[in-house]
Amino acid sequence: MLRSLLILSAILLLSACGSLPPEPSTKASAQLERQLMAFHQEWRGTPYRLGGMSKRGIDCSAFVYLAYKxxxxxxxxxTTSEQLNSGAEISKDRLKAGDLVFFKTGWTTRHVGIYLSDSKFLHASTSQGVMISTLENSYWKRKYWLSRRL
Known part of the structure; x- marks a missing residue:
């Protein structure tokens, strides 16, 4: 009995370590969304370039990296694979401005963007460069994988 109680206590204690980061306030989320929109205006149309980190060309994870910085x-x-291991996973219905959204775009390729609001996200698209897309688009809806809050 005592052993069972100790095991249960340990499980409860360890599960508390996996809790989600706090939800950003509505005001903070709205302010971050405005900043992200201004960042989009500055970078809009910048072409995609794998490994790029400048306005001559940028990839999706570098765009996320620079936005946060x-x-x-x-x-x-x-990198996308490293960003994928950052923060805490959150469900799609809990997304707030600034959360990262990840997509499986191929067998081994992944894509990342920054959530804005109303199913919209900001990213560096391989075909159209830096742009805003919607999670409801048939392509992105099929490719959506998971989201993380940093």
Whole structure:
């Protein structure tokens, strides 16, 4: 009995370590969305270039990296695979401005963008460069994988 109680206590204690980061306030989320929209205006149309980190060409994870660095002063992982292991996973119905949205675009290829609101996200598209898309688009809806909050 005592052993069972100790095991249950340990499980409860460890599960508390996996809790989600706090939800951003509506005001903070709206302010971040405005900043992201301004960042979009600055980068809009910049062509996609694998490994790129400038207005001559940028890839999706570099765009996310630079947005976090410039807007929030936070240094996050540089690659999609590293960003995928950052923060806490959240459900699609809990998305707030600034959350990362990930897509499986091929057998081994992944794509990342930054959620805005109303199913819209900001990203560096391979075909159209930096742009805003919607999660409801048939392509992105099929490719959506998971979301993370940093």
């Amino acid at each position: 410039e807007l929030l002063g936070e240094t996050i992982a540089r």
